[in-house]
Amino acid sequence: MNHRESSSNAHASTHPALTNMGGCNQQEFLTRLKDPLEVTPTHDEFACPPILDDSIFRTTASDEDVVSRFVSQAKAAGTQIHETNENDLCSTINRILTNHKCRNVSLGFVDSPMDQRLRAYFSAEKKLDICPPSSDNSSYLFNVDAGITDVCAAIAETGSLVITTQSRHFRSISLIPPMHIAVVNRKQILADLIDYFDAFRDDVKPKPGFSTLFITGPSKTADIEGELVVGVHGPRSVHIVLV
Amino acid sequence: MSQDTSSESHSLHLLNPPLPFDMKLRMQQTTENDGSVQRIQNTARTKFAQREKSYTEAFGDRQTDVKTLAGQIKQHTLDHLDQYLEQFIQSATKSGMKVHLARDAAQARKICLNIAQSHGCKCCIKSKSMVTEEIQLLSALESGGIETYETDLGEFIVQLDGDAPSHIVTPVIHKDRESIARTFRQKLGAETTSDPEDLTEVARQYLRNVYRKADLGISGANFLVADTGTIVLCTNEGNGRFVTEVPPVHIVVAGIEKVIPRINDLSLLLKLLARSSTGQPLTVYTSLINGPTQHGDPVSTHEINVILLDNGRSNLLPAPTRSLLRCIRCGACLNACPVFRHAGGGHAYGSVYSGPIGSAITPLMRGVSNYSDLPKASSLCGSCHQVCPVNINLPQQLINLRQEAVTQQIPSRLESLIYRLFALCLRYPFLYRATSYFNKLFTRLGGISTGAHDQFSNRKWVKHAPWLFRHWTTCRDLPTPTSKNFQHWWILRNRGSSS
Numbered sequence A: 001m002n003h004r005e006s007s008s009n010a011h012a013s014t015h016p017a018l019t020n021m022g023g024c025n026q027q028e029f030l031t032r033l034k035d036p037l038e039v040t041p042t043h044d045e046f047a048c049p050p051i052l053d054d055s056i057f058r059t060t061a062s063d064e065d066v067v068s069r070f071v072s073q074a075k076a077a078g079t080q081i082h083e084t085n086e087n088d089l090c091s092t093i094n095r096i097l098t099n100h101k102c103r104n105v106s107l108g109f110v111d112s113p114m115d116q117r118l119r120a121y122f123s124a125e126k127k128l129d130i131c132p133p134s135s136d137n138s139s140y141l142f143n144v145d146a147g148i149t150d151v152c153a154a155i156a157e158t159g160s161l162v163i164t165t166q167s168r169h170f171r172s173i174s175l176i177p178p179m180h181i182a183v184v185n186r187k188q189i190l191a192d193l194i195d196y197f198d199a200f201r202d203d204v205k206p207k208p209g210f211s212t213l214f215i216t217g218p219s220k221t222a223d224i225e226g227e228l229v230v231g232v233h234g235p236r237s238v239h240i241v242l243v
Numbered sequence B: 001m002s003q004d005t006s007s008e009s010h011s012l013h014l015l016n017p018p019l020p021f022d023m024k025l026r027m028q029q030t031t032e033n034d035g036s037v038q039r040i041q042n043t044a045r046t047k048f049a050q051r052e053k054s055y056t057e058a059f060g061d062r063q064t065d066v067k068t069l070a071g072q073i074k075q076h077t078l079d080h081l082d083q084y085l086e087q088f089i090q091s092a093t094k095s096g097m098k099v100h101l102a103r104d105a106a107q108a109r110k111i112c113l114n115i116a117q118s119h120g121c122k123c124c125i126k127s128k129s130m131v132t133e134e135i136q137l138l139s140a141l142e143s144g145g146i147e148t149y150e151t152d153l154g155e156f157i158v159q160l161d162g163d164a165p166s167h168i169v170t171p172v173i174h175k176d177r178e179s180i181a182r183t184f185r186q187k188l189g190a191e192t193t194s195d196p197e198d199l200t201e202v203a204r205q206y207l208r209n210v211y212r213k214a215d216l217g218i219s220g221a222n223f224l225v226a227d228t229g230t231i232v233l234c235t236n237e238g239n240g241r242f243v244t245e246v247p248p249v250h251i252v253v254a255g256i257e258k259v260i261p262r263i264n265d266l267s268l269l270l271k272l273l274a275r276s277s278t279g280q281p282l283t284v285y286t287s288l289i290n291g292p293t294q295h296g297d298p299v300s301t302h303e304i305n306v307i308l309l310d311n312g313r314s315n316l317l318p319a320p321t322r323s324l325l326r327c328i329r330c331g332a333c334l335n336a337c338p339v340f341r342h343a344g345g346g347h348a349y350g351s352v353y354s355g356p357i358g359s360a361i362t363p364l365m366r367g368v369s370n371y372s373d374l375p376k377a378s379s380l381c382g383s384c385h386q387v388c389p390v391n392i393n394l395p396q397q398l399i400n401l402r403q404e405a406v407t408q409q410i411p412s413r414l415e416s417l418i419y420r421l422f423a424l425c426l427r428y429p430f431l432y433r434a435t436s437y438f439n440k441l442f443t444r445l446g447g448i449s450t451g452a453h454d455q456f457s458n459r460k461w462v463k464h465a466p467w468l469f470r471h472w473t474t475c476r477d478l479p480t481p482t483s484k485n486f487q488h489w490w491i492l493r494n495r496g497s498s499s
């Protein structure tokens, strides 16, 4: 038995597509495709897809000044950048929040020391409310003024933030409040999209329930007469605090 | 959201017309409004220029290599489509998603309704997806008693208006701000100016209230990754994220051609999709969804269903047309196409998929004789092939379809007689010269009797040709021939050089 047959049979037997909602039987569905594909017993081995030669499509070399490229690309996408250092992190965030008259925030940090630090900072001086993810749905987020998160990487080529999470609620913190503040460490910046998929091989591989978001600026549309409008359904502004 | 039945049938009719479809008749409607044709022209040209700029910035002189590679990856996937689908079903199921297969539109609608009803869903939010448009899901959900809202700004407007999208990326390319403001005032009772910012704000506030109560989200997918079982969704407005993140039940409807082999292929394909559509390096939101969220989550229930749809796609799988399934629906070929820009946008094509790609796939999916006009709706200028990120040779495909249409319908007696005479004239130089002399004489005469002066040259134009030739002049004028023809010029030239 060749490789292809063995792998197909393994697939078919363990996790076939469902039919309980009125769907088509998998065997039947795939058989219909084999005819026009001219699948013959001889053309059966599982050929490898073409090699992804990244010299063809890399746009940003890793030895470039990735930080300044990231900053300029993020700005081009409409993101606001606040460069600061480790010590002034909390006060920088606080300044953004007060400038925008935010009364409450929600925190979505994977890095728990950072989370604790911010909580301590805000509660010590009674600066503003931190809304806990206490209720059993995300609807409280509709009343929150800003969501603050960290990121798992950032991409210089596109000016994007990358957030990987297992929690739907955590994802919504960067979506529902009108303002999203992301804390990015300069060391997290990767040159090119290619580097993300290479460096985070295991992260992007499926861990069930994990989702990855690439966020490139505030939400926007050009649906009406091609005119750009910022702030459609998602945040009206995205701020990056760069440490 | 309910709309009156008359407008609903109007919108269905636009993209699912009675067959066979008559493009000429339809174009009389789509080109009626000069303003809208002009707007489509402008938007399409802007998008075309944005694509050009961002491609050059990103890839410089490697552009041909990039599209060749992307085309190879998609082609490889299609060559082994059965295997990759099987692999996708396997890995998506492993990460906790439920996969269903639908042979046709009716089956897909049934699966959707069954899922919705099994969860008792009452309110559905939808993000923009051409494939749900294709299977007419919206009206099916509404008649199944599920209140359904389009959430993409353009689609929201189209839904309120009982209209249909006219471009696969920018659905209201044919509308102006005034008419949108009127719709918002009438249908939503909103007090708003016609400033796009105000209009967007009206939609934002309205839909935010809907998001809170929605219990079902329906989206399409831009890519399905076989090795990881990942759903990839690209949006700019953020509505796609609401649809996939907020309601407890999510249904993804995707064509079988959306599958790609490896997660790493995204590093190439994502780079191309946004640049080709809008010139952005990446869409604002790109979600890679690896199954329902599980633990550490206060939002407890979450179910993701994936419906893989055939609905005529397997008709395109035979080798000669297989490459058409590489399409990633970026819309670049629509923006590049002079016919699309002059025809008054997507409604002219009588199908969900318009422009060059629509002209090529609609006849194959819904019958060549039903859409025999579409393959002819191209000047074969090659612009679509040039911009296509996955290197689909659209002009060649359209030529093949024309050929097929000709072999399917035997040409009329008169037509074959004309061609036979034409061939005769071409064979004998004497006959050729004689006929071109008479041609010149008659068109000249025609030009003198009915013609108008051309302001740029001293040539005349025939406005109304007689008899059989009248069709030629119904929508354009016929130029009278120049005083010297090519042969004449050639002889003179040779004489000149020899002396």
Ligand code: SF4
Pocket (backbone or CB within 6 Å): B276, B326, B327, B328, B329, B330, B331, B332, B333, B334, B357, B384, B387, B388, B389, B390, B391, B392
């Ligand atoms: S055919 Fe090519 S250019 Fe046209 S929409 Fe599809 S991928 Fe884009």
